Amino acid sequence: MRKVKHQFTMQSTYACLSRSKAIIYNESMSEKNPTEGLIARLTALNAKGISKTEMSRIAGVSKQAVSGWFKTGRISKESALAIADAVGVSVPWLLGEDVGEKDGLKPDEQRLLELYRQLPEEEQQNMLRIVSLRLKELDELYAKYMGRRIKGDSE
Incomplete structure (x- = not known):
């Protein structure tokens, strides 16, 4: 699987609680329901065959913690990075932002890059x-x- 280079966008901010509980908060989530973005993406990964048990193994957390992600839409920074790396997606995508699944670029950014490369x-x-x-x-x-x-x- 291709290694994804994670780039947090302006909308991806995180509030550090304690190191082990640094929660990633996606600003765009506050526009609607704060849980929709992450839950939708976790559900999509689940539908692609990545079980909650597998997610817990990847992130090194309990199955109950993973169930909590699906309920609350909140995930630790370490867990988000681990899941994103393991499945080959960007963290902003995992958080539900409108960016490319693999590269974390918004459509306009992707278009600029395509033109630049030409x-x-x-x-x-x-x-x-x-x-x-x-x-x-x-x-x-x-x-x-x-x-x-x-x-x-x-x-």
């Missing part, structure tokens, strides 16, 4: 420079705007 190497470097310059411009604009706003608030 460019000759020299043009790829040009595109990187252009994007870097644009980000620098936006950073400067933001700093200028915030500077004015702070001055305006203090007057």
